[in-house]
Amino acid sequence: MLKVYNTLSRQKEEFHPLNPGVVNMYVCGPTVYNYIHIGNARSAIAFDTIRRYLEFSGYQVKYVSNFTDVDDKMIKAAHEQGITVPQLADKYIDAFMEDTEAVNIEPATKHPRATENIPDIIQFVSDLIDKGYAYESQGDVYYRARKFKHYGELSDQSIDDLEVGASQHVDESEFDKKEDPIDFALWKAAKPGEISWDSPWGKGRPGWHIECSVMSTKYLGDTFDIHGGGQDLAFPHHENEIAQSEARTGKKFARYWMHNGFVTVGDENEKMSKSLGNFVTVHDIVKTLDPQILRFLMATTQYRRPIQYSQKNITDATNNLNRIQTSFENITYRQKNAQIGADDDIDEKIDQLVDEYKTAMDDDFNAQNAIAVVYELIKLSNVYDQQTSVKTGTIKKIIDTMKDLMSVFGIKLVVNELNDEKVKSLIQQRNQARKDHDFELSDKIRDDLKEQGIIIEDTPQGTRFRRE
Incomplete structure (x- = not known):
């Protein structure tokens, strides 16, 4: 039975979707500036991995993840680059799709944009005003947070604490507009020259929080x-989403709230920031690092735990992924001289490992325990690979199981077929040198190939090679 840690209840709960066999899932996407x-x-990799495991478990998943394509940061960035906000959004949405494809994140079922849903947003805000949960003030519209009796429950904060915090951080220009410091903006009046839309309250644009309430309920239903989303979104973003949505519909908004852990950078575990000079984009990373390694590092850490993005952890991820890939290639190679049939005892051990993998992932998607099971499968494969006699059915079962379990982590296992005739010719020369006991020449060929990134492996079934 799958159990999920629900941030709202602060405990693991058995997972029962609203509609049996179907999971409706919304994950906050990026602001594309x-x-x-x-x-x-x-965050994107964590929830893609969760989605993949739900599909692996037989669920049909409807996955919605938005783009925030208008806000203060976007207006500022567009002005600095001398382009319009829509042009800026198009540029970085294209980059997002390119970068996420590189780390093998499946596209969402729906990727809505805030600006595509302006009429729905205006209607949503109007409904909250009609219900007494929102009010217009000098062209802005604010939500009466104190009126929603559950405000603060998701982030486990009291209204009094929130009031103190809000009083310290509310922009001076908003003091005269708000009834209460903890009230938050649903609609913002446009400044001269800013991108805007007509509304009953004048020209303006949506507040950040309202767009996710609108798009999630529009595409997935009221509940x-x-x-x-990330831990940093629990307050105020997700707290505000709950308040807006449940005030409008009178229904429970989301049944399970899930938040992924933070990423720190470097050996000092520093929080990433531009001021510290450690701001790292995926766009830059994949220019020098195999995207599969980044995916492996992120996907094989339990989603709620923090990740340290350091050279040591990158090296460890590289070595572990190479170990899995090498084992996969070796067992695939053994198909060439395998006998028809299956080894039942090995097949039974494989089934046991799959059950252990599911047990790990069913415990709030514990990827670290699940990848440990994959390592046990690799050990089993390596031992079986060295046997004199192997069976086609068992080899196929090992290969298929490796592929299935690793696909949940977003890792594609493929055999790197090398059709380099020059390399093959050198290997034949080396094999002949070994037969002639010319070990000096044999070692030289091996070393020369290694310098070219070709690794020679002498197995009981013959010599094979792969690229580093």
Whole structure:
């Protein structure tokens, strides 16, 4: 039975979707004013892995993730680059799709944009005003947070604490507009020259929080199964989403709230920031690092745990992924001289490992325990690979199981077929040198190939090679 840690209840709960066999899932996407950084990537990879495991478990998943394509940061960035806000959004949405494809994140079922849903947003805000949960003030519209009796429950904060915090951080220009410091903006009046839309309250644009309430309920219904995002979104973003949505519909908004952990950078575990000079984008990372390694590092850490993006952890991820890939290639190679049939005892051990993998992932998607099971499968494969006699059915079962389990982590296992005739010719020369006991020549060929990134492996079934 799958159990999920629900941020709202602060405990693990058995997962039962609203509609059996179907999971409706909303994950907050990026504000598209720059390339996504590794913190954005961590969230996208974490929830893509969760989605993949739900599909692996037989669920049909409807996955919605938005683009915030208008806000203060976008207006500022567009002005600095001398382009319009829509042009800026198009540029970085294209970059997002390119970067997420590189780390093998499946596209969402729906990727709505805030600006595509302006009429729905205006209607949503109007409904909240009609219900007495919102009010217009000098062209802005604010939500009466204190009126919603559950405000603060998701982030486990009291109204009094929130009031103190809000009083310290409310912009001076808003003091005269707000009834209460903890009230938040649903609609913002446009300044001269800013992108805007007509509304009953004058020209303006949506507040940040309202767009996710509108798009999630529009595409998934008033109540849906999972709402996800980074820990930093629990307050105020997700807290405000709950208040807006449940005030309008009178129904429970999301049934399970899931939040992924933070990413720190470097050996000092520093929080990523531009001021510290450690701001790392996926766009830059994949220029020098195999995207599969970044994916492996992120996907094989339990989603609620923090990740340290350091050279040591990158090296460890590289070595572990190479170990899996090498084992996969070796067992695939053994198909050439395998006998028809299956080894039942090995097949039974494989089934046991799959059950252990599911047990790990069913415990709030514990990817670290699940990848440990994959390592046990690799050990089993390596031992079986060295046997004199192997069976086609068992080899196929090992290969298929490796592919299935690793696909949940977003890792594609493929055999790198090398059709380099020159390399093959050198290997034949080396094999002949070994037969002639010319070990000096044999070692030289091996070393020369290694310098070219070709690794020679002498197995009981013959010599094979792969690229580093």
